[in-house]
């Protein structure tokens with residue numbers, strides 16, 4: 001279904017569009033933001049970088065606080081900021097906790113009732129949303145797409161890159177949950193969306209497990225702050241992902257950024273470098 005444009009905001013010479021559409025995969029209206037750099041026209045379409053946000057976020061957090069648009073404007077890259085879950089499906093418990101349900105879709109297609117009703121964020125992000133964007137916005141080149149994300153969205157970016165070979169030309173992440181089967185956030189989400197017993201399904205969405213079996217080439221950039229309390233609590237487990245990369249001979253660069261926390265002050269400090277990483281693959 002086509003997008004309603006609810007606002008157009010000038011940003012770094014380009015424009016940030018606030019969009020809404022009805023999505024079949026999530027059975028509800030979805031809101032999102034799309035940044036078009038000044039160079040993007042139907043005759044000179046821009047590549048697209050998708051930014052997946054973390055727990056409790058909407059498509060607004062990255063657009064307002066991530067500071068991606070400055071570098072995206074210079075490089076001529078469009079940025080898509082989707083929401084993190086369906087909204088308002090009236091499922092019991094949907095709004096009870098910050099790390100499950102609303103704002104916490106984990107970029108998977110839930111198989112367990114009642115969540116399987118509309119918690120289909122993998123289908124939304126990899127299929128319905130890009131199809132709708134490419135058909136309405138001729139200023140975007142659907143053949144050049146990269147993906148990045150933060151925390152839960154970093155898990156989304158890496159796991160979707162590994163689960164859909166060839167769909168994304170670049171991949172990076174900020175403080176990603178890299179081994180969800182082994183951390184409290186991931187265990188709660190996967191038990192709820194797939195079932196406690198369905199461990200083979202968990203592995204299909206766990207970036208560390210996926211990397212061990214991935215047959216393609218990788219060049220995944222990851223930043224993690226050493227002052228990040230969620231890193232210290234063992235929610236992110238980047239060392240497990242690095243170990244899997246080393247054993248599988250995959251290129252993964254994890255940069256431990258001294259003193260940075262989990263917030264958008266951290267993301268905005270390195271957003272430009274992640275756009276440059278994407279540009280190496282999207283702007284050739």
Ligand SMILES: N[C@@H](CCC(=O)N[C@@H](CSC=O)C(=O)NCC(=O)O)C(=O)O
Nearest residue numbers: 054055056057061098150151152153264
């Ligand atoms: N409220 C929670 C913490 C929620 C939180 O920190 N969310 C992060 C993402 S965490 C992983 O996905 C976030 O990006 N928040 C939005 C923001 O603008 O900072 C708690 O109290 O622990």
